[in-house]
Amino acid sequence: MVRTKASVRAGSRLLQTIIAVALLGPGAALAAPEWNLQPPVTPIARQIIDLHSFIFWVCVVIFVGVFGVMFYSIFKHRKSVGHVAVQFHENTTVEVIWTVIPFLILLFMAFPATRTILAMKDTSAPDMTVKVTGYQWKWNYDYLQEGFGFYSTLSTPAAQIENREPKGEHYLLEVDNPLVVPVDTKVRVLVTAGDVIHSWWVPAFGVKQDAIPGFVRDTWFKADKVGTYRGQCAELCGKEHGFMPVVVEVVSKDDYAKWLTAQKAKAAAAGDDPGRVWEQKDLIARGEKVFAGNCAACHQLTGKGVPPAFPALDGSKVVNGPKAVQIRTVLNGVERDGKPTAMVSWKALSDTDIAAVVTYTRNSWGNKTGETVQPSEIKVARQ
Amino acid sequence: MSSIPHDHAAAHGEGPDGHAHHPTGIMRWITTTNHKDIGTMYLWFSFTMFIVGGCMALTIRAELFQPGLQVVNPEFFNSMTTLHGLIMVFGALMPGAVGFANWMIPMQIGAPDMAFARMNNWSFWLLPPAAILLVGSLFVPGGAAAAGWTMYPPLTIQAGMGMDFTIFAVHIMGASSIMGSINIITTILNLRAPGMTLMKMPLFCWTWLITAYLLIAVMPVLAGAVTMLLTDRHFGTTFFNAAGGGDPVLFQHVFWFFGHPEVYIIILPAFGIVSEIIPTFSRKPLFGYASMVYAVAAIAILSFIVWAHHMFTTGLPTAGILFYMYATMLIAIPTGVKVFNWLATMWKGSLTFEAPMLFAIGFLFLFTLGGFTGLVCAIQPIDVQIQDTYYVVAHFHYVMVAGTLFAFFGGTYYWLPKWCGRMYDAKLAEAHFWLSFVFFNVTFFPMHFLGLAGMPRRVPDYAQQFADWNMVASIGSFGFGFTQLLFFYIVVKAIRSGAKAPAKPWEGATTLEWTVPSPAPYHTFETPPFVK
Numbered sequence: 053m054v055r056t057k058a059s060v061r062a063g064s065r066l067l068q069t070i071i072a073v074a075l076l077g078p079g080a081a082l083a084a085p086e087w088n089l090q091p092p093v094t095p096i097a098r099q100i101i102d103l104h105s106f107i108f109w110v111c112v113v114i115f116v117g118v119f120g121v122m123f124y125s126i127f128k129h130r131k132s133v134g135h136v137a138v139q140f141h142e143n144t145t146v147e148v149i150w151t152v153i154p155f156l157i158l159l160f161m162a163f164p165a166t167r168t169i170l171a172m173k174d175t176s177a178p179d180m181t182v183k184v185t186g187y188q189w190k191w192n193y194d195y196l197q198e199g200f201g202f203y204s205t206l207s208t209p210a211a212q213i214e215n216r217e218p219k220g221e222h223y224l225l226e227v228d229n230p231l232v233v234p235v236d237t238k239v240r241v242l243v244t245a246g247d248v249i250h251s252w253w254v255p256a257f258g259v260k261q262d263a264i265p266g267f268v269r270d271t272w273f274k275a276d277k278v279g280t281y282r283g284q285c286a287e288l289c290g291k292e293h294g295f296m297p298v299v300v301e302v303v304s305k306d307d308y309a310k311w312l313t314a315q316k317a318k319a320a321a322a323g324d325d326p327g328r329v330w331e332q333k334d335l336i337a338r339g340e341k342v343f344a345g346n347c348a349a350c351h352q353l354t355g356k357g358v359p360p361a362f363p364a365l366d367g368s369k370v371v372n373g374p375k376a377v378q379i380r381t382v383l384n385g386v387e388r389d390g391k392p393t394a395m396v397s398w399k400a401l402s403d404t405d406i407a408a409v410v411t412y413t414r415n416s417w418g419n420k421t422g423e424t425v426q427p428s429e430i431k432v433a434r435q
Numbered sequence: 436m437s438s439i440p441h442d443h444a445a446a447h448g449e450g451p452d453g454h455a456h457h458p459t460g461i462m463r464w465i466t467t468t469n470h471k472d473i474g475t476m477y478l479w480f481s482f483t484m485f486i487v488g489g490c491m492a493l494t495i496r497a498e499l500f501q502p503g504l505q506v507v508n509p510e511f512f513n514s515m516t517t518l519h520g521l522i523m524v525f526g527a528l529m530p531g532a533v534g535f536a537n538w539m540i541p542m543q544i545g546a547p548d549m550a551f552a553r554m555n556n557w558s559f560w561l562l563p564p565a566a567i568l569l570v571g572s573l574f575v576p577g578g579a580a581a582a583g584w585t586m587y588p589p590l591t592i593q594a595g596m597g598m599d600f601t602i603f604a605v606h607i608m609g610a611s612s613i614m615g616s617i618n619i620i621t622t623i624l625n626l627r628a629p630g631m632t633l634m635k636m637p638l639f640c641w642t643w644l645i646t647a648y649l650l651i652a653v654m655p656v657l658a659g660a661v662t663m664l665l666t667d668r669h670f671g672t673t674f675f676n677a678a679g680g681g682d683p684v685l686f687q688h689v690f691w692f693f694g695h696p697e698v699y700i701i702i703l704p705a706f707g708i709v710s711e712i713i714p715t716f717s718r719k720p721l722f723g724y725a726s727m728v729y730a731v732a733a734i735a736i737l738s739f740i741v742w743a744h745h746m747f748t749t750g751l752p753t754a755g756i757l758f759y760m761y762a763t764m765l766i767a768i769p770t771g772v773k774v775f776n777w778l779a780t781m782w783k784g785s786l787t788f789e790a791p792m793l794f795a796i797g798f799l800f801l802f803t804l805g806g807f808t809g810l811v812c813a814i815q816p817i818d819v820q821i822q823d824t825y826y827v828v829a830h831f832h833y834v835m836v837a838g839t840l841f842a843f844f845g846g847t848y849y850w851l852p853k854w855c856g857r858m859y860d861a862k863l864a865e866a867h868f869w870l871s872f873v874f875f876n877v878t879f880f881p882m883h884f885l886g887l888a889g890m891p892r893r894v895p896d897y898a899q900q901f902a903d904w905n906m907v908a909s910i911g912s913f914g915f916g917f918t919q920l921l922f923f924y925i926v927v928k929a930i931r932s933g934a935k936a937p938a939k940p941w942e943g944a945t946t947l948e949w950t951v952p953s954p955a956p957y958h959t960f961e962t963p964p965f966v967k
């Protein structure tokens with residue numbers, strides 16, 4: 053049912069587009085974002101869009117000129133209208149002309165492009181710096197000067213992706229925790245990755261930087277309009293590559309200051325005194341969230357995994373065995389033949405989060421160990 | 436080379452066309468050293484892989500018909516994009532070009548066969564095992580390689596044994612290409628008929644001569660890159676692992692040092708085919724023959740110094756970006772020269788529009804469009820927005836499908852009468868062109884919009900604002916796919932029941948292959964012709 057409705061809707065939208073194109077002509081259609089680069093909100097993105105328009109129109113003019121000649125020839129020089137071939141096959145003058153003129157046109161294109169490149173590469177004198185780390189399949193944002201950070205994961209429910217629910221407005225372009233930055237501020241972005249190559253891309257900023265494990269690259273942007281800007285990972289990074297959006301909220305400087313204070317308070321509170329002793333049900337509730345955000349991409353919400361690539365945790369020997377082994381697995385990841393597997397180390401999670409997720413997996417689905425793992429145990433295991 | 440006349444003496448014997456001593460049935464094909472037989476096998480192999488890769492493309496387009504996951508899961512989707520790319524590049528386009536070379540180069544230069552006839556057999560028969568490895572990898576535990584045809588580590592280090600299958604397939608296909616290239620170079624340099632100087636050679640031979648040098652230069656580099664992947668995966672090296680002192684980006688440099696010349700390896704023979712067709716149906720010699728040769732050479736040389744334009748978002752230093760951008764833009768000049776020369780060849784000709792000419796004009800029109808989008812991609816700031824998006828997908832399908840594949844269709848319609856001695860149904864062939872032309876554009880033109888609007892490539896699902904154009908593209912792709920069944924029908928019908936073809940079915944044709952009867956006898960030019 054749902055699927056039929058969805059296809060009817062998609063079909064009608066298609067029809068609308070066709071009609072819009074037919075009635076309004078390409079001029080009107082070009083204004084819609086589905087046809088062209090997204091509306092820019094940084095000086096660089098604006099320069100890029102101008103560059104693109106310039107080169108686009110130059111190409112259109114050349115194209116029309118060149119193929120005007122071809123179609124003239126096709127209509128006038130055809131055998132069926134009795135045209136007899138003229139047997140020339142060389143002309144140094146025109147050959148020189150059509151080598152030199154394109155060269156000059158290219159010079160005109162290279163000049164503004166060079167200017168933009170120099171501006172893009174100038175990451176000096178930033179007002180603030182954030183570090184972005186790509187993981188399979190989420191982003192980590194680290195506010196280096198403020199001393200806190202968080203993960204940012206797709207928040208579109210699986211039911212929408214699997215067509216069991218209607219899709220929301222920002223389907224696949226929404227996250228739990230967006231990156232928040234102040235308006236009119238030069239933000240330097242340090243980009244790296246923890247596993248494979250990703251690419252951090254926000255079209256409205258004109259920023260795309262590959263995130264390369266083991267290396268830190270930098271780029272920058274200065275957004276001049278408050279709003280929410282959405283992009284995606286742009287480098288194939290495995291199974292969920294299509295499902296790791298980038299969302300940046302640009303807020304006023306005041307709102308940013310408030311947000312910072314709140315975040316710091318939250319970080320302090322969630323700094324989760326590792327000595328605290330938790331109730332099992334609280335840990336399980338928290339663990340479910342940690343699991344959904346970090347582990348379900350591979351092991352699945354059902355705990356069944358995707359064997360053989362990603363093993364089931366439901367019924368797993370490790371999860372139902374001694375807890376020390378499982379804690380070690382999660383803390384250190386799994387190596388096979390001396391090489392890291394997709395099961396990487398989860399050390400970056402807090403003691404409480406690891407305790408929660410371990411407790412959760414040991415008491416979910418078919419697993420009924422009844423055991424609780426406290427943050428203090430993780431703290432010990434880390435040493 | 437002394438073995439060539441010898442071979443033929445043995446094979447020739449009684450019958451006027453020398454069939455007498457050849458094995459028949461399947462053994463004829465397995466043991467053949469005849470350039471025409473081998474050319475035929477290359478072409479059928481290419482077509483088979485084209486259909487296999489095409490089915491994968493249609494799987495991709497079916498999944499992308501609507502937002503949401505409907506047809507396949509994301510991992511299988513990634514395997515489809517990966518195998519589609521590898522199969523089309525290494526299985527369909529490259530062997531297709533070698534098929535044309537095998538058939539036409541000896542006949543165009545007045546040589547009796549390829550220089551190394553047995554190696555020719557071997558270089559073909561390496562391909563089916565490679566294809567089996569690639570397609571078979573779908574059925575191994577963990578599935579086929581799913582990291583894209585570009586095989587970037589560290590993602591490829593994580594992959595299962597399907598990746599090892601892919602690596603070995605690439606090794607084998609590389610060996611086959613290198614042998615084929617040595618053969619082509621030797622044939623062209625040593626076996627030309629008396630009077631056939633290099634600068635009198637048909638342009639198709641020139642483009643292949645230069646392509647063969649490119650292949651010899653870069654296939655070993657690709658083999659090196661995938662071998663490093665293999666040792667990183669299994670033998671503890673860390674070429675591409677920063678933790679061990681390596682660098683993941685190193686792979687990209689090595690890969691694209693192969694990869695950019697590779698795109699010219701794919702397009703240059705197509706240039707050659709089009710340069711044969713356009714003069715024939717314009718009834719005029721090719722305009723600017725010498726500048727065409729120089730342009731091909733210039734493109735080939737430039738192709739070695741532009742590779743990092745595929746890596747504009749990896750964080751190259753400023754000087755690197757500027758260098759690769761300028762160098763890439765320069766390629767527009769010799770490419771432009773070629774387009775202008777083709778147009779000047781048509782200018783004041785006496786044009787007719789048989790199927791080969793239609794495909795050549797379609798090539799000219801759409802390839803040029805792909806050239807323009809290539810120029811747009813070369814401008815690094817713009818590339819930052821469109822790299823790894825559907826814009827790039829549109830760009831390279833304009834040059835590879837509307838470019839090379841259209842040239843192959845044109846070449847097939849041009850030479851099929853020579854190959855099988857029969858004409859095809861001209862009306863159907865024209866219909867094949869128009870359907871291909873329309874559906875090609877319905878499929879790939881909207882991808883420019885998708886890319887500009889921000890849709891990344893290699894994703895199994897997408898946001899709502901991309902829904903309309905994806906639906907259009909998917910519809911077009913099925914149209915394009917089914918149209919190719921018509922091509923199959925046209926060719927088979929011609930072979931089985933086409934009208935008898937004259938030695939020279941095209942009024943304007945001038946090259947040597949048209950001086951022999953149709954179908955070309957099993958052995959041609961055993962006594963070399965004399966070229967004035």
Ligand SMILES: [Cu+2]
Nearest residue numbers: 285287289293
């Ligand atoms: Cu990704």
Ligand SMILES: [Cu+2]
Nearest residue numbers: 694695742745
């Ligand atoms: Cu390239």
